[in-house]
Amino acid sequence: MVSDAESAPVFAKPPVTLREVAAAAGVSVATASKALNGQGRMTAETRERIRETARHLGFRPNSLAQSLLRKRSFTVGLLTNDTYGRFSLPLMAGVSDALVDKGVSVFLCNVEDDQRLGQLHVEAMLDKRVDGIIATGKRIDRHLPVDLSDLRIPVVYAFTQPDPGAVGLVSDDAGGARLAVEHFLRLGRRRIAHVTGPASFAVVHARAEAWRDVLKENGLAVGEPLLGAWSEGWGHEAVEKVFGQAGREGWPDAVFCGNDQIARGVIDALRERGIRVPDDVGVIGFDNWEIVAEATRPPLTSVDMNLASLGREAGLALLSLVDGQPAAPGIRKLPCRLVVRQSCGSPPG
Amino acid sequence: MVSDAESAPVFAKPPVTLREVAAAAGVSVATASKALNGQGRMTAETRERIRETARHLGFRPNSLAQSLLRKRSFTVGLLTNDTYGRFSLPLMAGVSDALVDKGVSVFLCNVEDDQRLGQLHVEAMLDKRVDGIIATGKRIDRHLPVDLSDLRIPVVYAFTQPDPGAVGLVSDDAGGARLAVEHFLRLGRRRIAHVTGPASFAVVHARAEAWRDVLKENGLAVGEPLLGAWSEGWGHEAVEKVFGQAGREGWPDAVFCGNDQIARGVIDALRERGIRVPDDVGVIGFDNWEIVAEATRPPLTSVDMNLASLGREAGLALLSLVDGQPAAPGIRKLPCRLVVRQSCGSPPG
DNA sequence: GCGGCTTGGGAAAAGGTTTTCTCAAAGGGA
DNA sequence: TCCCTTTGAGAAAACCTTTTCCCAAGCCGC
Numbered sequence: 028m029v030s031d032a033e034s035a036p037v038f039a040k041p042p043v044t045l046r047e048v049a050a051a052a053g054v055s056v057a058t059a060s061k062a063l064n065g066q067g068r069m070t071a072e073t074r075e076r077i078r079e080t081a082r083h084l085g086f087r088p089n090s091l092a093q094s095l096l097r098k099r100s101f102t103v104g105l106l107t108n109d110t111y112g113r114f115s116l117p118l119m120a121g122v123s124d125a126l127v128d129k130g131v132s133v134f135l136c137n138v139e140d141d142q143r144l145g146q147l148h149v150e151a152m153l154d155k156r157v158d159g160i161i162a163t164g165k166r167i168d169r170h171l172p173v174d175l176s177d178l179r180i181p182v183v184y185a186f187t188q189p190d191p192g193a194v195g196l197v198s199d200d201a202g203g204a205r206l207a208v209e210h211f212l213r214l215g216r217r218r219i220a221h222v223t224g225p226a227s228f229a230v231v232h233a234r235a236e237a238w239r240d241v242l243k244e245n246g247l248a249v250g251e252p253l254l255g256a257w258s259e260g261w262g263h264e265a266v267e268k269v270f271g272q273a274g275r276e277g278w279p280d281a282v283f284c285g286n287d288q289i290a291r292g293v294i295d296a297l298r299e300r301g302i303r304v305p306d307d308v309g310v311i312g313f314d315n316w317e318i319v320a321e322a323t324r325p326p327l328t329s330v331d332m333n334l335a336s337l338g339r340e341a342g343l344a345l346l347s348l349v350d351g352q353p354a355a356p357g358i359r360k361l362p363c364r365l366v367v368r369q370s371c372g373s374p375p376g
Numbered sequence: 377m378v379s380d381a382e383s384a385p386v387f388a389k390p391p392v393t394l395r396e397v398a399a400a401a402g403v404s405v406a407t408a409s410k411a412l413n414g415q416g417r418m419t420a421e422t423r424e425r426i427r428e429t430a431r432h433l434g435f436r437p438n439s440l441a442q443s444l445l446r447k448r449s450f451t452v453g454l455l456t457n458d459t460y461g462r463f464s465l466p467l468m469a470g471v472s473d474a475l476v477d478k479g480v481s482v483f484l485c486n487v488e489d490d491q492r493l494g495q496l497h498v499e500a501m502l503d504k505r506v507d508g509i510i511a512t513g514k515r516i517d518r519h520l521p522v523d524l525s526d527l528r529i530p531v532v533y534a535f536t537q538p539d540p541g542a543v544g545l546v547s548d549d550a551g552g553a554r555l556a557v558e559h560f561l562r563l564g565r566r567r568i569a570h571v572t573g574p575a576s577f578a579v580v581h582a583r584a585e586a587w588r589d590v591l592k593e594n595g596l597a598v599g600e601p602l603l604g605a606w607s608e609g610w611g612h613e614a615v616e617k618v619f620g621q622a623g624r625e626g627w628p629d630a631v632f633c634g635n636d637q638i639a640r641g642v643i644d645a646l647r648e649r650g651i652r653v654p655d656d657v658g659v660i661g662f663d664n665w666e667i668v669a670e671a672t673r674p675p676l677t678s679v680d681m682n683l684a685s686l687g688r689e690a691g692l693a694l695l696s697l698v699d700g701q702p703a704a705p706g707i708r709k710l711p712c713r714l715v716v717r718q719s720c721g722s723p724p725g
Numbered sequence: 726g727c728g729g730c731t732t733g734g735g736a737a738a739a740g741g742t743t744t745t746c747t748c749a750a751a752g753g754g755a
Numbered sequence: 756t757c758c759c760t761t762t763g764a765g766a767a768a769a770c771c772t773t774t775t776c777c778c779a780a781g782c783c784g785c
Binding site: 404417418447 | 761762765766767769770771
Binding site: 044045046056057060061064066067088089091092093095096097 | 770771772773774
């Protein structure tokens with residue numbers, strides 16, 4: 028089909044410049060620029076002729092030159108230390124999604140937990156004149172290993188601990204927990220246990236407190252949450268602790284879990300003890316990690332933190348900051364939603 | 377500590393330019409440039425004085441201006457349609473890791489399976505004068521929804537189907553399968569079943585063929601692989617099919633699974649039937665998805681595709697292409713490795 | 726016929742850096 | 756003392772686009 032000469036990968040042919048377009052159309056570069064940008068005054072036919080020439084030549088303006096002039100690169104940096112994790116991913120997709128339509132590209136910077144790497148990435152981004160930075164991480168209550176508090180460009184924090192005075196977006200964990208517990212209550216469940224992660228996580232306390240609050244508001248007995256690891260194994264252990272003792276009548280009829288892996292462990296352990304889910308006990312997880320939630324038997328009802336939306340919001344917030352809109356500093360909490368599957372049963376009706 | 381005036385986020389202060397450094401040092405910009413880049417001729421003290429001035433002023437060259445001039449942006453694009461998946465992540469980390477030290481930043485572009493989005497991202501990257509593009513995806517045997525075959529910049533394909541004549545890096549799935557089966561053989565297992573994904577995936581055939589070959593080479597009976605879905609559920613089903621019938625003597629003593637989720641389903645189903653892992657049956661998975669492999673009971677031995685290395689290699693390959701080194705086109709397969717946990721038992725000795 | 730206004734379009738600067746060319750001064754040999 | 760070479764450093768072009776001025780021609784009213 029194509030000749031050898033053409034099929035050989037020749038990367039040399041340089042892109043066509045505005046100067047060439049102008050020459051081909053018989054005008055000056057100034058006029059050409061104005062024609063293409065809808066600026067300046069000229070006859071309609073001149074404008075159209077230039078546009079046609081540009082189209083024909085496949086002209087695309089050099090972003091580098093534009094950025095240099097406008098002092099705006101249409102580029103932002105996304106800093107994360109959660110490269111392998113499942114939190115950053117939907118979040119990044121949301122950011123990218125919100126920005127691509129506005130012609131903004133995203134530099135992905137994985138800083139691990141390495142100060143040096145963080146420094147390196149931030150300097151590279153600054154040198155490349157990013158318009159702003161979004162910082163994200165695997166924990167809502169930890170800082171990235173890098174100081175962004177004194178940059179000359181705007182910074183938005185999403186799903187990570189913001190610096191004081193900065194704009195931060197996080198999930199409303201307490202609200203998410205309420206969603207779960209109130210769902211149980213609507214289904215007629217009354218003895219609702221809470222099995223969650225380690226005390227060192229802020230979200231553990233936020234969710235536990237909300238769990239406690241809802242129970243109190245409804246005049247129900249409140250116990251202590253069971254703190255452990257974020258793992259299936261801890262789910263098993265917890266079931267042993269709670270269901271391994273005493274008479275059946277003291278058992279919970281619902282377990283609200285701090286994440287989906289714990290919930291998975293809980294469900295498996297319950298099944299192994301012959302306790303039926305959802306008939307005897309309802310279970311709700313957190314994170315709505317689909318690949319886990321859909322594989323449990325029965326599929327797991329779970330709280331979704333809407334991370335993609337969080338990412339989109341973060342992208343838009345950064346953009347408006349870049350445009351000079353003063354954003355209200357402080358932490359904004361975005362609502363979670365409950366994804367109902369089959370681990371809680373149906374209302375008694 | 378800091379005054380209000382200082383703590384207010386003022387983004388205005390522009391970066392210091394070479395011109396300012398030159399003025400402060402009492403030389404021309406040309407001399408300043410040469411001093412900082414180790415070019416040109418001047419007295420050692422002049423050079424050092426300029427460098428000191430630059431350091432003191434916190435001068436950092438504007439990458440945009442440099443790129444414009446050098447026609448080299450130290451920026452590459454990473455195209456993927458696997459934003460939520462677990463394959464792209466380690467791969468992206470590897471790419472970023474290989475490039476950050478060379479001052480190269482990575483644009484992350486999530487194209488989903490959307491042609492329009494792909495086009496949009498590619499054009500944005502081209503406009504921003506990326507030096508090259510790495511294409512990656514969730515399947516080794518599918519193209520991204522975008523044509524990269526005729527760009528004027530180098531492209532490397534990693535873990536996705538390359539265009540003919542391009543440079544492609546993939547995992548050696550056959551080699552990985554051999555690793556697994558040979559591990560079983562070393563442990564004295566002789567009746568090795570293979571439960572894997574749908575026939576529409578090329579890797580399914582590559583791995584199954586390697587499985588078959590190793591068995592043949594060792595003079596063992598070869599059956600048909602069991603094709604199904606990439607899910608835990610299919611793992612359960614498969615166990616039922618294989619272990620649900622006939623006498624114990626016909627049962628396999630090992631199951632090689634096409635991914636870790638299937639393996640997890642297999643292990644759970646075996647346990648539920650009272651068949652012990654690894655005593656009665658050994659199990660090996662594929663992907664080494666740690667969060668799954670470590671949560672199975674017992675923890676799962678699995679084939680790791682070394683995706684981070686794949687990413688690093690892809691990054692380096694692209695860089696050498698950008699530097700004008702002609703790389704051998706075609707698909708290069710990178711070896712897998714076996715991560716041994718406890719689902720296969722110990723050698724008989 | 727002339728001053729002023731509009732219209733269509735160009736020249737040039739700006740943005741920050743690199744690189745090539747040029748040039749003046751100094752030094753050395755005869 | 757004169758010529759040639761080396762040394763040290765600056766001027767200017769180049770990269771590509773945008774934008775601000777500026778200018779010439781044509782038109783209006785008077």
